[in-house]
Amino acid sequence: MASGRLIKLLVFELLEFAAFCVPTLVIMEQFADTYQSTRGTPDKTHYWLIVSCSIAYVALVTLLIWVPVKVLLYRKRHLYQKIIGWRPVLTMCVFLTTLPSFSFSIAVTEVQKNINGSADTLPDMLPDLPVSLVLTCLIVVDIIEKLRIYPLRGRQKSNEDRHIHTTNLQQVKTVTDEVRRNEETPTPPQPAKRTQLSRPPGATTGSFAPELEGPQEPTFEWGILRTLSQRDVRAEVFLRTFLLWADTIEMVRVAGHPNVYKSGWVYPVYIFSFISLLRMTLTPRNPLLNSLSILLQDLPFIFVRLSLIIALGTITPVLGLCKNILVTLSYVYFNYLAKFRIFSAFERSF
Template identity: 60%
Template sequence: MVSGKLIKLLVYEILEFVSFSAPTIVVAEQFASAYQRTKNVTEKTYYWLVVSISIAYVALLALVLWVPVKVLLHKKHRLCSKIKLWRPPLMICIIFTTLPCFGFSIAVTEIQKSASNSSTSSLPDTLPDLPVSLVLGSLIIVDIIEKLRKYPLKGKPIKNEDWHIHTTNLQQMKTVSEQVEPSEENNSVSEPARRNPMPKPRTCSQNPRPISTIADETPFNSGVLRAISHQDKRAAIFLSSFIMWSDTIEMLRVSGHSAVFKSGWLYPVYIFSYISLLRIALTPQKSLVNSAGVFLQDFPFIFVRIGLIAVLGTITPILGLLKNILVTLSYFYFNYFTTFRVFNTNETSF
C-alpha cells in the first residue's frame, strides 16, 4: 500500500509543476495566434515555432532548475532550515514564469497595435482575462501548497492539542501555588506584622492569557453557533491567499481596458503589478511581509491609481485608491510617527 504521505507529496508536486509550466505555454500560444493573424497566411509555421520554443523553454527550466531545487529541498533538510526569509519555489515561478508571461501579454497588445495601424485589423475593446487569471491563479496555488505542507490534511490541527497541554500545565501550576501559599502563611503567623494583615493585590496570574485565548477561539459551547465558529488554520490559508492578491488582480484587470492598453499606461501597470508579486516569495511568518506589502504594493499603487484617474478617468475604483492610502498612512503612523515626542503620549483606552 502506498502511504498517504507519499500520495500527498506527489499531488503537491504535480500541482506545483503544472502551475509552473502551464501559464508560459498558454500565454505563448496566445502570442503565437496573434502573430499568425498579423501575417495573414494560411501556413502556421510561425505559430508552431513559437509554441515549440515555449515548450522547450519550460522543459529546459524543469530539468535544469525546477527538479534539482525540489530534490535538494526534500533531501537536504539542513538547507531548508537555513532558508528562512524566502521560498525558492515561488521565487522560481515569479522570475521564470510570471515575467515571461507578462512579456508575452505586452507583446500581444503591441502586435495588435501594429496591425491596427496598418488597417489589417482593429484592436478589441477589452483584452482576454485568461492570461491574468491563469498567471495569478498559478502563483496562488503554489503559495497555498507551500503553506499547507506543514499541516496534515486529515484530523484536527496539532495546534489545538498544544493548547490543551498548555492549559493542563497551567492548572497544575495553579494547584501547586495554592498548596504552597497556606504553608507560607502558617510560618509567618508569629510575626508582629501579622496582626494587621494587608490585603494582597490582585495579579494577572489569576486569569492566565492562554486560557482566554482558547475561550476566544471557541466562544460558544453548543448549538449551531459552535459549529459555525470553528476556526482552522488550514481553511484560513485558502481565504487569506486569495484576499491578499485582490488588489493586484484588480490592477491587472484594469490593464485589459482599451484606454489603458492602447496608451502607454500599460507598462507602469504591468511593472508595478509584477513588483507587488515579489512579496509572495517571502516567508509568511516573518514580520517583513507587512512592510513588503506596503512598500511593494500599496505605496506604488497610490501613484499609479492617481495617474490613471487623472488621465483616463475612474477606470480603476476609487475604493482601491482609498485602501492604498489608508494602509500606507496607518503603517507609517503606528510604526514610526508614534515614536516621536509629539505623538508619544499616554492614552487611556475605553
C-alpha cells in the same frame, strides 16, 4: 499500497509543476495565434515556431532549474534548513513563469498595434483567461507551500486557539499566585479600577504595558452554534492567501480596460504589479514582509492608481486607492511616529 504522505507529496508536486508550466504555454500560444492572425496567410510556420520555442523554454527551465532545485530540497534537508526568510519554489514561479507571461501579454497588444498601425483596431476587452490563469497558478503554489507543514487529515486547531489556550493557562497561574500572595501578606481592599497597568512577563521594573479592555469573545459548547464556530488553520490558509493577493489581482485586471491596454499605461500597471509579487517570495512570518509589502505594493499602487484616476477617470476603484493610502499611513504612524514623545502617551477611547 502508497501511504498518505506519499500521495500528498505526489499531488502537491504535480499541482506545482502544472502551475509552473501551464501559464507560459497558454500565453505563448495566445501570442502565437495573434501573430499568425495578423499576417493574414494560411501558412502556420510562425505559429508552430513560437509554440515550439515555448515548449523548449519550459522544458529547459524544468530540467536545468526546477528539477535540480526540487531534488536538493528533498534530498539535502540540511541545505533546506539553511534557507531563511524566502521560498525557493515561489521565487522560481515568479521569475521563470510570471515574468515571461506578463511580457508576452503586453507583446500581444503591441503586435496588433504594429501590424494594424492603430490602437483603434484592438478588441474592446482583453481576454481574462491568461491573466487569471497566471495569478491562479501563483496562488495555488502559495497555498501548497503553506499547507506542506500541516496534515491533510484529522483536526488541526488554529494558532489563535493555541494562543488563547496558553494565555488562559497563564492567567489562571497568575491569579493563583496572586491569591497565595494575598493570603500570606494580607492588605486592605482597594477600590477596583476599570483600567490598570500590567507588567508583561520578562519586562523590567519600569516598563509597564496598558491592559486594554474590550468586548468579550463568545464561546459555544453545544448545538448548532458550536458547529458554526469550528475553526481550522488549514481552511484559513485559503482565505488569508486570497485576501493577500486581492490587491494585485485587482491591479492586473485594470490592464484589461481598453483605455489602459490601448495606451502606454499598460506598462506601469504590469511592471508595478510584477514588483508587488516579489514580496510573495518571502516566508509568511518573515519580519520584513510587512515593510516590503508597503514598499513594493501599497506605496507604488498609490501613485499608479492616483495617476490612472487623474488621467483616465475611475477605471480603478477608489476603494483600492483608499486602502493603499490608509495601510501606508497606519504602518508609518504606528511603527515609527508613535515612538516619539508627542505620540507616546497612552489613550483610551472610553
